[in-house]
Amino acid sequence: MKRWESWINRIGVALAGASGIVYGVMKYFLAGTNPDSRLGHPWQPAIVAAHVVAAPVAVFGLGLLWRRYAINRFTLCV
Numbered sequence: 001m002k003r004w005e006s007w008i009n010r011i012g013v014a015l016a017g018a019s020g021i022v023y024g025v026m027k028y029f030l031a032g033t034n035p036d037s038r039l040g041h042p043w044q045p046a047i048v049a050a051h052v053v054a055a056p057v058a059v060f061g062l063g064l065l066w067r068r069y070a071i072n073r074f075t076l077c078v
Contacts, residue, residue: 001068009061015054023047 026047030040039045 001065005061005064005068008057009065012054012057012059012061016051016058019047019051019054023051 023044026041026044028040032039032041
């Protein structure tokens with residue numbers, strides 16, 4: 001695996017995982033100040049936006065792994 005492929009994979013998975021965990025904590029464990037609002041925290045929409053941007057980077061990194069390793073394994077089996 002090339003160095004840039006490794007970095008894209010690591011950064012994408014780390015950002016998607018961290019933003020998902022932070023969003024989950026904000027949604028399920030923090031109480032909102034406004035009882036009529038569904039938001040658990042005022043930053044919740046920004047964290048969701050960060051997760052939506054980071055998730056395709058993680059999927060792209062996993063696609064790089066698939067292209068490099070899994071496709072070769074399937075062609076050897078057939």
